[in-house]
Amino acid sequence: MLLNISTLYYNATMKKVKNTLFSNKPVTIDENSLIMALESSCDETACAIVKGGREVLANVVASQIKTHEKYGGVIPEIAAREHLEAVNVVVDETFKQAGVRPQDITAFAGTVGPGLVGCLLVGLNATKALALAYDKPFIGINHLNAHICANFIDTALEPPFIALLVSGGHTQIIDVKSYSELEIIGETIDDAVGEAYDKVARLIGLPYPGGPKLDKMAQEGNSHAFKLPEANVGGYDFSFSGLKTAVLRLVKSFDGQELPVKDICASFQECVSETLYKKVKKAAEERGYKQVVLAGGVAANSEIRRKVFSLKELGYDVYAPQMKYCTDNASMVASCAFFFDKSFDNIDTEVFSRAKEG
Ligand code: KG4
Ligand code: ZN
Numbered sequence: 001m002l003l004n005i006s007t008l009y010y011n012a013t014m015k016k017v018k019n020t021l022f023s024n025k026p027v028t029i030d031e032n033s034l035i036m037a038l039e040s041s042c043d044e045t046a047c048a049i050v051k052g053g054r055e056v057l058a059n060v061v062a063s064q065i066k067t068h069e070k071y072g073g074v075i076p077e078i079a080a081r082e083h084l085e086a087v088n089v090v091v092d093e094t095f096k097q098a099g100v101r102p103q104d105i106t107a108f109a110g111t112v113g114p115g116l117v118g119c120l121l122v123g124l125n126a127t128k129a130l131a132l133a134y135d136k137p138f139i140g141i142n143h144l145n146a147h148i149c150a151n152f153i154d155t156a157l158e159p160p161f162i163a164l165l166v167s168g169g170h171t172q173i174i175d176v177k178s179y180s181e182l183e184i185i186g187e188t189i190d191d192a193v194g195e196a197y198d199k200v201a202r203l204i205g206l207p208y209p210g211g212p213k214l215d216k217m218a219q220e221g222n223s224h225a226f227k228l229p230e231a232n233v234g235g236y237d238f239s240f241s242g243l244k245t246a247v248l249r250l251v252k253s254f255d256g257q258e259l260p261v262k263d264i265c266a267s268f269q270e271c272v273s274e275t276l277y278k279k280v281k282k283a284a285e286e287r288g289y290k291q292v293v294l295a296g297g298v299a300a301n302s303e304i305r306r307k308v309f310s311l312k313e314l315g316y317d318v319y320a321p322q323m324k325y326c327t328d329n330a331s332m333v334a335s336c337a338f339f340f341d342k343s344f345d346n347i348d349t350e351v352f353s354r355a356k357e358g
Contacts, residue, residue, distance in 0.1 A: 194296070
């Protein structure tokens with residue numbers, strides 16, 4: 001069963017007009033609902049089928065790391081083309097692994113932003129095609145909210161909670177008051193945590209993708225070898241560009257001599273994780289919540305996980321996604337459609353690149 005998504009989309013759109021929903025059939029989302037989701041905001045083409053928001057029936061991810069490795073970062077145009085090549089196969093494999101048919105799906109969900117526009121368009125149009133062809137609702141999903149929802153998979157987590165979202169493009173503290181009320185109470189004023197990891201990794205000569213490699217090196221280094229500056233930003237906001245500059249200065253001070261790479265990594269990781277820990281602890285204390293949730297690709301980081309989980313000793317319930325649901329995947333998108341955004345979207349829903357446009 002190889003779904004030819006572009007043909008489905010073309011045929012189906014011929015019957016539809018702007019400002020209309022994908023299907024007029026009455027549909028309710030409940031614990032038995034099967035949501036299929038697609039994620040293509042950056043360099044992973046991912047598809048998943050999730051039952052009742054928490055039970056993953058299939059989670060397929062095609063990573064483009066090999067392609068972008070030689071450029072030292074993601075090249076948007078190449079990434080979009082790779083999504084195009086992968087999407088049919090990934091969708092097909094997901095249905096095969098889940099053992100369900102497209103007509104069994106309750107609703108189709110797709111990431112609409114923030115992300116790389118060309119990449120998002122591929123996933124979005126494929127999702128729309130499936131919704132149209134099978135006469136089912138379509139739900140457009142915000143990628144950042146989806147990262148938070150990775151924490152609902154295989155758990156019994158319910159709001160309210162404080163979420164620390166740390167990804168390649170974003171660093172935020174979010175007060176999740178209910179499934180429908182999210183308040184961003186803090187964010188970075190410059191670099192995101194993942195971005196800082198990737199930039200520092202490049203500075204000290206680690207290959208792309210730098211974050212996980214830096215983490216690995218840090219585990220073998222002395223975290224007190226170098227004292228790096230923690231930014232003094234008010235409230236729940238963050239700043240990481242000063243730290244990045246401090247690492248650059250430190251690297252230059254070795255003046256061509258062999259760098260103590262492991263110690264630099266460990267000292268950098270200590271500084272970042274300490275800042276994140278202090279801010280999320282402050283937010284949980286001041287908002288009076290008992291639950292703290294870690295989310296985003298950087299939630300896979302060993303030391304950030306360890307520090308945030310140490311809040312358990314202070315009486316907090318702490319959640320972080322399983323490793324495979326930390327970095328970009330579509331299970332979190334399906335879960336988000338179930339918990340945060342059940343509303344059905346129109347046929348002319350568009351993608352957006354930056355968080356504030358959403
Ligand atoms: O959430 P994500 O998959 O993509 C975005 O939405 O941005 O996050 C990717 C980011 C990259 O910057 C990557 O270097 C970082 O997460 N990352 C890590 C680790 N694993 C992934 N950073 C530090 N330590 C890790 N173990
Ligand atoms: Zn992401």
